[in-house]
Amino acid sequence: MYAAGEAAVARMAANTGVQDIEPETSHAAADVIFRTLFSIPIEDETATAVFEKFRDHQRTQPILNLRAFIPGPRWMPRFFSRATKSTARDIRRLITDLTERRMFEIDAGTAPDDLATKIMSTADPVTGQTFSTQEMVDQVAIFFLAGHETSASALAWTLYLLAMHPEWQDRLAVEAAAVTPDFASVSKLRLSRDVFREGLRLYPPVPMMVRETKCREEMRGRAAPKGAQIVLSPWHLHRHERLWDNPDGFDPTRWGTENGKQCQRVAYIPFSAGPRVCTGAGFAMVEGPLLLSMLVARFRFELTDRVPVPVAHLTLRAKDGIWLKITERD
Template sequence: MIPPKPPSRPEKVSLWRYLKLFRQDILSAQPAKLYRAWMAEFKTPFFRSYLANDPELVKRVLKDRPDDFPKSDRIGAGLRPLLGNSVFLTNGEAWKRQRRIIDPAFEGGRLREVYPAMYAAGEAAVARMAANTGVQDVEPETSHAAADVIFRTLFSIPIEDETANAVFEKFRDHQRTQPILNLAAFIPGPRWMPRFFKRATKDTAADIRGLITGLTERRMVEIKAGTAPDDLATKIMTTADPETGETFSTDEMVDQVAIFFLAGHETSASALAWTFYLMAMFPEWQEKVAAEAQEVSADFASVSKLRTSRDVFREALRLYPPVPMMVRETTCPETLRGRNAPKGSQIVLSPWHLHRHERLWDRPDDFDPTRWGTENGKACQRDAYIPFSAGPRVCTGAGFAMVEGALLLSMLVRRFKFELTDRTPVPVAHLTVRSKDGIWLNVTERH
């Protein structure tokens, strides 16, 4: 069986038809040829766009010369009401300063230190699902579990905390109010130029940021009083930039917490939901994960035994990368596979297409966790696998996400069996790759 894949659009459509399709779903708005092309050029009245699937071009943009290809605001414009000037949206010296403060929180033994909170979130997810077996949409539960992980590891509070739950509820309202593309961002202009967001987008973003501000201000007080828990928020808020000696202000920390919640909750929820669907499609792999999961415990060392779970989760990230496209911008004229790209061109890097590229991967649309042990899989993992981006801007929480994904998968599959229903999910891209109408599975207790 082949896992669900969205249909491709007709080869030729008008610009306005393309923009309409793009706002509805960026995956089905693309032509089928992108699964084979090394590069594709798109011309608009305002700029040129180049989708790069050639591993050498991807390497040039992300690893070799990242400063020459900063993030484009054509995607970020849609996220700015919620994320402000977070590390996800900034470039240049502002971004480098933010990473110097944030990165130490995820280095060294920090994963071991936050693992008990992660495991407690897994136990809570098992308890919730035990009270709600039967046919259900698993996306809400994976969202709930991932949000619980973030709040426990970041602020040492469970999702049941009043403020944490309010942020979670508001985010569910926010995530589908704003398309991933803000059409006004297609028109060249300064950053201050209005982008005309929906009122619901601005209101929900303001509500979320207000709640996060309250959490951050309380933590500032606890840090000054010497009573703050030793979690990720405390670590980040007390880390000084080694070059300037400055720490984040409250407003800056609110921006960062917003992206931690988005990146650490929404992306993990997407990946986990698709992983459970794949487990239902391929029950032989589900049983392998369940057998291996008997080894998992509250001891961090047990994570090293989850090899099958990691390979399964890695394969789910390949087929359903939570962030399907990334956009960079040229700061000077470039030559891309013999084509001249002027300054200000958009370089689109698409994990969705790169991970399924027919000229790179063996059986690219198949689910096969054993591929990571093959020569083709190893080569592609090195050159054509970017679920967390790559280079200096690689997601700082990539290691965190891989532990979280394998752990939650193992804990839930150990207790429950996931089976297909008559509803086949259709992948669409909103903030992340989700299912158009949910991912419905029959969940039963194992005996």
């Protein structure tokens, strides 16, 4: 993560001025996940190709797929567009190449000790079997999609919020002076963590999600039978005026208040909750504050006259980008 952060700072230093911040946060988050999974930077040829295809793929996706609401067998059509199917095939082909290369390295005893090697070489405790190539491709695709798109969205919107509230940038820059390339220093980023958490509240990367009821429920006088499809909206829950103090305001200090602590337990679901909670939540809460602090320590972010309009693809993005003025700190 630290190496990816340094690379992001170097890229931004070479391209200051007014720019759309979303491509840079996507680049940085993808770099983190590739270094974690395969010990390769985003500049690797295959990694770059996967990143670019995922970017195209997410733009073809609607916020909700009609197929999610229609019960039926697995062979039932899912109504994906031709572009979605095409980019998905390209992504699987590229990830298959990476996976097969790593399997060869594992067999030869030359594989690095990273996440991909651990996943591919760890046997199921019940069956004693390891993942097949296609199963591993599924795992890598999920890790990459969940591990970079959501983080990129959250980081971009948090930088936008900081541009709206420059006094918080200065506070984070002071705190960031303690960051070193070791895991222990990340625990010191308390302000960065609270700011990133507030960014996740106001601009949750997954603004809507679908869940299925396991038993009959009743919500505000309306019955939902067992097996009903329910749309949950973190976006609305996180801004509910009957739950949160100053729900639409940017206030990182709220997490130390009684209201903030209570809402964090019962009304804060940027990573979902329960059995379906995002397995990468802990990873994201290390990555986000770390990258945020490294960027703010080096640069100032200011608003421009272009106001971003949130739109939902696979993750929450801006209709025409998030344009900020970036300058180096003295």
